Amino acid sequence: MLRPKAAARPFTRPASQAPARARSVAFDVKPIATGALLALGLAVLATGTLAEQEVIKAHGVSTFGELKYDADFPHFDYVNPEAPKGGEYSSWAFGTFDSLSPYIIKGNAAAGSSLFFDTLLTGNLEEPDAMYGLVAHTLEYPENREWVIFHMRPEAKFSDGSQLTAHDVVFSYDVLLEKGQPRYKSLFKDIIGAEAIDDYTVKFTFKPDGALRELLMTAGGLPIFSKAYYETVDFAESTLEPPIGSGPYLLDKVDPGRSVSYKRRNDYWAKDLPVNVGTLNFDVLKYEYFGDYLSAFEAFKAGAYTYREEYTSKTWATAYDFPALNDGYMIKETLPDGRPTGTQGFWFNMRRDKFQDPRVREALGMAFNFEWSNESLFYGLYGRTDSFWENSPTLQASGMPPAEELAILEPLREYFPEEVFTEEAFTPAVSKSIDLADRRALRRAGKLLDEAGWEVGDDGLRYKDGQQLTLEILNDVPGYDRIINPYVENLKRLGVAAVHNRVDAAEAKEREKNYDYDMVTQRFVMSNTPGDELEQLFGSATVDTVGGYNMAGLNNEGIDKLIDIIANAKSREELDVAVRALDRVLRAMHIWVPQWYKGSHNIAYLDVYGRPYTDTPPPLSIGQTSIWWWDEDKAQRLRDAGAL
Structure with missing residues (x-):
């Protein structure tokens, strides 16, 4: 996957030869260490027992089915409730950072900076469709879900000891709408407003014709800020001053652009709640920043940080042969990944006229020879993404x-390519692995460009209406050079004036924020229960949202209607059918050039950790920052050997 951008979430990177930038579209993506998993994947809602006057009151919510855990559950099944507290977890991050404010457009927020903030509800690592009370102990809502009332815990406090109240929740909603990243306007479009009924009761009211199934989760996942703190601090300004929050960690140390660490609060008000038992085990969470992946790997070998998930196939296949590993001080293993692997690919910017014709996009996609890349560059470790x-x-x-x-x-037939109805779901054609320049594939691609009016001129390049067909591939990942350069070679064989432009992370972020590119590599973590958040990826309303996630610039009324159908599905069966329909249409539109995937995690770490499972992690996450712990006996063994 790609490295996190403005929203700071735990590293979920591509099953790729080198990491790209991970994008998540849930508005609060709390690190797993807090017990929440509000990524793109966890947009869930409530069901429960119908109470008087058709009002449901419960300790949690589930989208379609029953909650796994009842109101008096002691802890989640996948944790070790006796996990010891202490020690340090450390990993790495790509690029740089200059902010501890992950919810605004300014700056580049540090990894983990959403750790400061709690939410009304929190998810877990095994139920993609469920959330349970955190700041809220219960919630109530009518069967039609046109509003929700959260009953809050009076014991919830900010890190300065001040009370967390419903007025802070209302402030948080208002300030995100007014000063937060522009995507919040889309995310909150079906919320009429929030009101504090009293100090510990807050109500959200929704538009009756909105995506009501999604809105309980949206409200429950709102990061809660201190109203009093922001009376003297401008929420919209980027800063490295740690904010006042109610979350489980405080800022420990910050070295701007180089490293950031967080220390666990011993006085954290929610540390003994069932949703947190067996989690929040590390005293310190630390992220070291590196400008390229080779230096990050070398630093790992030298002991600069202790946990690494490997995304570079060549490195995994050939470079994990160094003393700490060979001497048994480090562990290397592959664990299964139970989530959809994501949407990794080269994304076209269809805001540009030259990419309006789907035949052009399909032709340019044919020039990417995955089979050659997989055999020559990836050691055969990956499969081709098509969905x-x-x-x-x-x-x-x-x-x-x-x-x-x-x-x-x-x-909706008028909005979609005819191929949606007359052909099987699009799957990229298989190219020859022995020859980068598969002439058969390039001939088919050339024919499509001919049909689209892009003719080869005397100089061997393609023109239409006097304009040259150019393509700039924007890239800030050095490890992608050896993938993009062969692709550029094939594009040139087609007569495309293609260039690979490698820039630094700051320039890439700024250009992507403003959609100043022809093509970028990006991966989004897709949900097991998709909903209204899909608008941020594919909806017309977000096509011009600065800093948004609609990388392709999709602006199609039929897609908008499909997203509405998904968001309003009344059953899991209805949802699955509608998502498959959307997947079919998106693939037929050729909005990206799909890359590759791997349904597993390749990880390596210093042998100082314990965890509550052996070979099979919870389906939604490895849980390394939340349910793993520091094993002092193992650490002492390494100290005695001089390896720690």
């Missing part, structure tokens, strides 16, 4: 559209 929900058999479209998909697609 936006790769690695999810229930959400990934396949074959011809069945009757249940057609029932959704036919009324």
Whole structure:
């Protein structure tokens, strides 16, 4: 995946030869160390027992089914409730940072900077469709979900000892809408408002025709800021001053652009809540920053940090042969990943006229020879991505559209390519692995460009209406050079004036924020339960949102309608069918050049950790920052050997 941008979330990187930038579209992506997993994947809602006057009151919410845990559960099943506290977890981050404010447009926020803030509800690592009370002990809502009332814990306090109240929740909603990243306007579009009924009761009211299934989760996942603190601090300004929050960690040390660490609060008000038992085990969470992946790996070998997930196939296959590993002081292993693997690919910027014709986009995609790359560069470790929900058999479209998909697609037929209805779900053609310049693939691509009016001129380059067909691939990841350069070679063989422009992380961030690119590599973590958050990736309303996630510039009324159908699905079956229909349409539109995936985690770490599982982690996360712990006996063994 790609490294985190403005929203600071735990590293979830691509199953790739080198990491790209991970983007997540849930507005509060709390690090797993807090017990929350509000990434793109966890947009969930409530069900429960119907109370009087059709009002449901419960300790948590679930999208379609029942909650796994009842109101008096002691802890989540996947944790070790007796896990010791102490020690340090350390990992790495790409690029640089200049801010501890992850919710605003200014600055580049440090990894982990959302650790400062709690939310009303929190998720877990095994239920993609469920959330349980954190700051809120219960919630109530009508069966039609047009509003929700959260009943808050009076014991919740900010790190300065001040009380956390409903007025802080209302302030948080208002300030994100007014001064937060522009995408919050889209995220909150179906919320009428928030009001404090009393000091510990807050109500959110939703538009009756909004995406009501999603809005309980949206409100429950709101990061809560101190109203009093921001009376003297401008929320919209980037800063390295640690904010006042109610979360489990405080700032420990910050070396701007180089490293950041957080220390666990011994006085954290929620440390004994069932949702936190067996979690928040490390005294310190630390992230070291590096400008390239080679230096980050060399630093890992030298002991600069203790945990690494490896995304570079060549490094994994050939470079994990060094003394600490060979002497048994370090562990190397592969663990299964139960999530959809994400949408990693080269994304076209369809805001530009030259990419309006889908034949052009399809042709340019044919020039990427995955099979050659996988054999020559990736040691055969990856499979070709074709779906936006790769690695999810229930959400990934396949074959011809069945009757249940057609029932959704036919009324929207005017908005979509005819191939959606007449051909099997698009899968990239297989190229020859022995020859980068697969002539058969390039001939087919050239024919598509001819049909689109891009003719080869005397100089061997393609022109249309006097304009040259150019393509700049923007890249700030040195490890991608050896992937992009062969792709550029093939594009030039097609007559495309293609260039690979490698820039630093700051320039890449700024250009992507303002959609100043032809093509970028990006991966989004897709949900097991998609909903209204899809608008941020594919919706017309977000096409011009500065700093948003609509990388392709999709502006299609039919896609908007499909997203509405998904967001308002009344059952898991309805949802799955609608998501497969959307996947089918997006693939037929050729909005990206799909790259590759791997449904597992390649990890290495210093042998100082314990964890509550052996071979199979919870389906939604390895949980290294939340449910792992520091094992002092192991650490002492390494100290005795001079390895720590």
